[in-house]
Amino acid sequence: MEVLYQDEHIVAVHxxxxxxxxxxxxARKETxxxxxxxxxTVGCHVFTVHRxxxxxxxxxxxxxxxxxxxxxxxxxxxHEIRKNYWALCRGFVEESGELDxxxxxxxxxxxDKHVDKDKPAQEAVSRYRPLKQGTMPFPVSRYPSARYxxxxxxxxxxRKHQLRRHMAHLRHPIVGDTTHGCRHQNQLxxxxxxxxxxxxICKSMSFNHPVTGxxxxxxxxxxAEWQQPFAAMGWQWPFKA
Numbered sequence: 238m239e240v241l242y243q244d245e246h247i248v249a250v251h252x253x254x255x256x257x258x259x260x261x262x263x264a265r266k267e268t269x270x271x272x273x274x275x276x277x278t279v280g281c282h283v284f285t286v287h288r289x290x291x292x293x294x295x296x297x298x299x300x301x302x303x304x305x306x307x308x309x310x311x312x313x314x315x316h317e318i319r320k321n322y323w324a325l326c327r328g329f330v331e332e333s334g335e336l337d338x339x340x341x342x343x344x345x346x347x348x349d350k351h352v353d354k355d356k357p358a359q360e361a362v363s364r365y366r367p368l369k370q371g372t373m374p375f376p377v378s379r380y381p382s383a384r385y386x387x388x389x390x391x392x393x394x395x396r397k398h399q400l401r402r403h404m405a406h407l408r409h410p411i412v413g414d415t416t417h418g419c420r421h422q423n424q425l426x427x428x429x430x431x432x433x434x435x436x437x438i439c440k441s442m443s444f445n446h447p448v449t450g451x452x453x454x455x456x457x458x459x460x461a462e463w464q465q466p467f468a469a470m471g472w473q474w475p476f477k478a
Contacts, residue, residue: 371470
């Protein structure tokens with residue numbers, strides 16, 4: 238588990254795609270979790286204060302005490318922590334924007350069986366900015382080539398699968414999203430790169446330190462596997478986004 242930042246109060250790590258944050262009875266056969274791996278790496282107990290979806294990689298923050306965990310959890314709940322994501326999306330996105338599109342709660346058939354299915358849609362706001370556009374010379378569906386945009390995304394609110402659902406609403410789904418995405422694009426990536434993952438990473442996180450009050454920005458690098466689709470589009474990495 239790569240440690241991105243650590244002091245006596247908090248620790249931030251890079252969570253790989255496919256790794257659960259903590260134990261869940263919904264995935265009882267899993268034996269490895271980010272929380273336990275972080276604890277073993279830093280040598281002390283850690284407390285979860287937020288989560289990344291299993292297929293999402295990137296910056297994951299933990300607290301080293303229950304008091305700091307409560308403070309950070311409040312910051313997340315009050316939208317005081319700024320999260321910056323990168324995503325590879327279908328098609329060309331030409332302009333930046335902000336999407337204010339309420340989302341109905343996505344329910345799990347087992348875990349949420351007692352939740353009110355008629356609960357009104359919740360406020361959901363995401364900001365987005367195209368960073369780079371590219372084309373792959375591979376046929377997909379009825380098209381002779383495939384077009385993509387590397388996007389910078391910022392969830393202002395924190396709804397379940399918000400970025401994935403918002404990009405799908407904009408008709409630019411994130412590649413690798415098996416629930417809200419495009420199966421043709423997902424199949425292309427499996428065939429061409431032998432990779433099956435969600436192309437979404439929490440690239441950085443910025444907030445006031447819960448103890449010192451100092452403004453802190455924690456960043457991570459994209460995984461090496463991102464360079465395969467980048468190379469297919471003729472992008473030289475690293476590049477300035």
